[in-house]
Amino acid sequence: MRTLELAGGAVPVIGQGTWRMGEDRSAHKLEVAALRQGIDLGMTLIDTAEMYAEGGAEEVVGEAIAGRRDQVFLVSKVYPHNANRKGVAQAIERSLRRLNTDYIDLYLLHWRGQYPLEETVEAFERLREEGKIGRWGVSNFDLDDMHELASVSPANACATNQVLYNLEERGIEFDLLPWSQQQRLPVMAYCPIGQGGQMLGNAALAQVAARHAATPAQVALAWLLRQDNVIAIPKAVRPEHVTLNAQAAQLKLDAADLTALDRAFRAPQRKQRLAMV
Numbered sequence: 001m002r003t004l005e006l007a008g009g010a011v012p013v014i015g016q017g018t019w020r021m022g023e024d025r026s027a028h029k030l031e032v033a034a035l036r037q038g039i040d041l042g043m044t045l046i047d048t049a050e051m052y053a054e055g056g057a058e059e060v061v062g063e064a065i066a067g068r069r070d071q072v073f074l075v076s077k078v079y080p081h082n083a084n085r086k087g088v089a090q091a092i093e094r095s096l097r098r099l100n101t102d103y104i105d106l107y108l109l110h111w112r113g114q115y116p117l118e119e120t121v122e123a124f125e126r127l128r129e130e131g132k133i134g135r136w137g138v139s140n141f142d143l144d145d146m147h148e149l150a151s152v153s154p155a156n157a158c159a160t161n162q163v164l165y166n167l168e169e170r171g172i173e174f175d176l177l178p179w180s181q182q183q184r185l186p187v188m189a190y191c192p193i194g195q196g197g198q199m200l201g202n203a204a205l206a207q208v209a210a211r212h213a214a215t216p217a218q219v220a221l222a223w224l225l226r227q228d229n230v231i232a233i234p235k236a237v238r239p240e241h242v243t244l245n246a247q248a249a250q251l252k253l254d255a256a257d258l259t260a261l262d263r264a265f266r267a268p269q270r271k272q273r274l275a276m277v
Helices: 025-040 052-064 085-099 117-130 143-152 176-182 203-211 216-225 239-250 255-264
Strands: 003-006 009-012 045-047 073-078 104-109 133-139 158-164 187-190 230-232
Touching (some): 052 085, 073 085, 085 117, 117 143, 203 216, 216 239
Parallel strands (some): 104 133
16 A cells, blocks of 8 residues: 655555444444454554543554554544643553553644643653654644644644545645645545545546446545545445455546546635534
8 A cells, every 4th residue: 555654654545543433332343353454454554532432442443453563553632621741641641551552653632722732742742752652743723723833843743633634625725735735744634535425425426436446435535645645544344345445545536537526526715714523
C-alpha cells in the first residue's frame, strides 16, 4: 500500500478508524477480527480515542494489536476537559493501560476546550520526553486554531490535524487544506465515506464506481487519496468492507471522474465553518 510520512515514519494512506467500536459487547470479537484483518492487509495505522465508548474502543484495539504492537502505528486522542497538565498525564496512563502498550505513536487533542493551548502543548511535550508518545497533534482545528497553535509550539512539533473531510464536507479545501499542504502537514480525514450512507447513494458517485468496477465507498476514498499528504481512516467491521477499503488505495480516478464528482459535490467558494461530528 502507498505510504506517506507521518510523525517521522512511513504510514499507509488508508488506516482504520474505531469510532463506535467497543459500544456493543456482542460485536467485540468481530471488531477485534476486523482490525487484525486490516493489519494483515497493510492498514497498520489504527486511530482511536479515550472518548470512543469511554475507553471501550481502546480496549478493542488493545486486544487486536496484542503480540503485534511493533507492526502498528497507534493514534489516540485526549478529551479537551483532560487537556491540562495533570489531566493529560492521567489520561495517557488510562489509555496506555486499555491499549496494553507502553507508548502511543501519535497523541491528539480531540478538539479545543477550556485550557490554553500552551498548557496542552507543554503536557504533550512532557509525554514525548518521557517516551510515552512518539509525537503529538490535534483534531478539529481550523486555520485560525492552527496559527494560534504554531505561536505557542516548538517549530514543526504538531504532526497532524485530523478533521472531517469527504465528498460532502469539502470546506477545508478553501483554506485549511492548502495551508496544510504548503506546510507539509499531513491531514487525517475522518468519516471519509460520510455517515449513514446518504452520500454513497449519490448517482454520480455510483456511475464513477461502475466505470471502475468499484464500490461508491472505494471511489470516495480514492477521491481523497488523489491528493498528497492526506490519510483516510474509514471504520469497517464486516470482513468484506475491510478488504474493499484496503483495495481502494489502488484505485486511480481520471479527469472525467473528478469532473463528474465536482459537479455532484461542489467545492467551497468561500470560507466555511469547520464541520465536525
